[in-house]
Amino acid sequence: MxxxxxxxxxxxxxxxxxxxxxxxxxxxxxxxxxxxxxxxxxxxxxxxxxxxxxxxxxxxxxxxxxxxxxxxxxxxxxxxxxxxxxxxxxxxxxxxxxxxxxxxxxxxxxxxxxxxxxxxxxxxxxxxxxxxxxxxxxxxxxRLGPDPLDPAFTLEVFAGILGSSGRAQIKGVLRNQSNIAGIGNAYSDEILHTARMSPFKPSAMSDEETGQLYDALQSTLRGALARADGLAASELKKEKKLGMQVHGRVGEACPVCGDTVRQVIFHDSTLQYCPTCQTGGKLLADRVLSRLLK
The missing domain is CATH 3.20.190.10 (MutM-like, N-terminal)
Incomplete structure (x- = not known):
C-alpha cells in the first residue's frame, strides 16, 4: 500500500x-x-x-x-x-x-x-x-488528522494526540488516519523500530518517550522522502521495499542488532518487529503461532 x-x-x-x-x-x-x-x-x-x-x-x-x-x-x-x-x-x-x-x-x-x-x-x-x-x-x-510533515505538526501537537488516545496500542494510534494523516502499516512498523518501542505499547507514555517517538517518526518519514525524491512511479515500490528495516522482512536479521525479525498476524494484516530492539527479547503473541503450539 x-x-x-x-x-x-x-x-x-x-x-x-x-x-x-x-x-x-x-x-x-x-x-x-x-x-x-x-x-x-x-x-x-x-x-x-x-x-x-x-x-x-x-x-x-x-x-x-x-x-x-x-x-x-x-x-x-x-x-x-x-x-x-x-x-x-x-x-x-x-x-x-x-x-x-x-x-x-x-x-x-x-x-x-x-x-x-x-x-x-x-x-x-x-x-x-x-x-x-x-x-x-x-x-x-x-476525516484526516494533521499531516506529520507540516511545520505545524510539533512535538506538542503529537503529545496531544497520544494523550487523547489513552491506553490504546501505539501501532494503531499511528495508523489511524484521523489522528495522523499518511502513516500506514509499513511506516508505523519502521517508526516503532527506530524508536525501539513495542507495537503494543500503550500510547500513554512519558515526555521522554514521546519525544523519542516523535523524533523517530520525523526521521523515518523524511528519510523515506529523501530516498524517493526524483524517482518515477515505476521505481517507488522497489525503493520502498529496499528502505525497510523490519517491515516485510520476517525471518531476516535485524540490521541494528542481528536478532531475527518476527511478525504478528491478524485477520487482515501483519506487523513486523525486532524482539531485541523493541520488546526486551519477548516474543509478542501471535494467533497463528499460538494455535500451532496448542
Missing part, C-alpha cells in the same frame, strides 16, 4: 508530467472503483491539469474545476504510459486496469495519447476514485 512518502513522490513525478497539459479523456473501466457520479468522467475532457497535490494517502489531480482524487488502497498502483494505449487493452473486467487518463499531448513535453494507467491487482478491490468540486466531499479526506 502506498503511504505518505510514496504518494508524496507520485505528486512530484506526476506534477512534473501533467501540470499545464490538456486531458483528452478519462476512462473508467472498473466501475466499482468510481465512488461518485457527479461530475461525470466526461467532464474532464478538454480541461487543463492545474496541479497535483496530496492529502494524507490521497492523490489529488486538479483538472479544470474538478478534483480527480484517488486512494490506491492495498493493491492499487499507477504507471505513466508513453504514447497511445494499445487498441486491445482496457476491456472492463478483463484486466487489472481500473482507469486511464489520456492526455491530448499538444506540445513537446507529452506525446499525444500518453497518460496515466491506474491498476489494481488481486480479487479484493479497494481502489477508490472520486470526481468532486471540493476535496472535502471525499469522506476520507474530511
Amino acid at each position: 502506498p503511504e505518505l512518502p510514496e504518494v508524496h513522490a507520485l505528486v512530484t513525478d506526476l506534477g512534473r508530467r501533467l501540470t499545464g497539459q490538456v486531458v483528452e479523456r478519462f476512462d473508467v473501466l472498473s466501475f466499482s472503483a468510481l465512488k461518485t457520479f457527479s461530475p461525470p468522467a466526461s467532464s474532464l475532457a478538454g480541461q487543463v491539469v492545474r496541479g497535483v497535490e496530496r492529502h494524507g494517502k490521497f492523490l489529488d489531480l486538479r483538472i479544470g474545476e474538478v478534483h480527480l482524487v484517488m486512494h490506491l488502497a492495498r493493491a492499487g498502483w499507477m504507471r505513466w504510459r508513453e504514447g497511445p494505449p494499445p487498441a486491445s487493452s482496457g476491456r472492463p473486467g478483463k484486466s487489472a486496469l481500473a482507469a486511464r487518463l489520456v492526455m491530448a499531448g499538444d506540445d513537446a513535453a507529452v506525446a499525444p495519447g500518453s497518460g496515466l494507467d491506474i491498476t489494481e491487482a488481486g480479487t479484493k478491490k479497494s481502489l477508490a476514485i472520486y470526481l468532486v468540486t471540493d476535496v472535502n466531499e471525499v469522506p476520507g479526506i474530511s
